[in-house]
Amino acid sequence: MASSVHSRDFDEAALRRHLEDLEWLEGVAWAHHAVxxxxxxxxxxxxxxxxxxxxxxDRAREALxxxxxxxxxxxxxxxxxVEGV
Incomplete structure (x- = not known):
C-alpha cells in the first residue's frame, strides 16, 4: 500500500525538519503503524x-x-x- 503526499511536506528539506519535530514524527509513525x-x-x-x-x-514501481x-x-x-507482542 502506498499513498501520495504533498511535496511541501516530504521534499528533502521539509522531511529533515519534520523528522526533528517529535509531534509530527509521532503522528506519522502511528499512521504508518496503523497501515x-x-x-x-x-x-x-x-x-x-x-x-x-x-x-x-514510476519511481516507486522501479524500486519494487x-x-x-x-x-x-x-x-x-x-x-x-506473526510478530510477537
Missing part, C-alpha cells in the same frame, strides 16, 4: 522504512521491480508468522 497492522491482519507484509518517499509512481527477488524471498520467509 501495517491493518494489512498484517489480511496478508503477509514487508513494510518499508518510515518516510520512504519516491518522487512519482528492482527489489522484487529480495522482496519475494523475504515475504516467503515471513509467510505464516
Amino acid at each position: 501495517i497492522e491493518a494489512l498484517g491482519a489480511a496478508t503477509t507484509v514487508l513494510p518499508l522504512r518510515l518516510a520512504t518517499v519516491y518522487l512519482d509512481d 521491480d528492482e527489489g522484487r527477488a529480495v522482496f519475494e524471498r523475504l515475504l516467503a520467509r515471513l509467510e505464516g508468522h
Whole structure:
C-alpha cells in the first residue's frame, strides 16, 4: 500500500525538519503503524522504512521491480508468522 503526499511536506528539506519535530514524527509513525497492522491482519507484509518517499509512481514501481527477488524471498520467509507482542 502506498499513498501520495504533498511535496511541501516530504521534499528533502521539509522531511529533515519534520523528522526533528517529535509531534509530527509521532503522528506519522502511528499512521504508518496503523497501515501495517491493518494489512498484517489480511496478508503477509514487508513494510518499508518510515518516510520512504519516491518522487512519482514510476519511481516507486522501479524500486519494487528492482527489489522484487529480495522482496519475494523475504515475504516467503515471513509467510505464516506473526510478530510477537
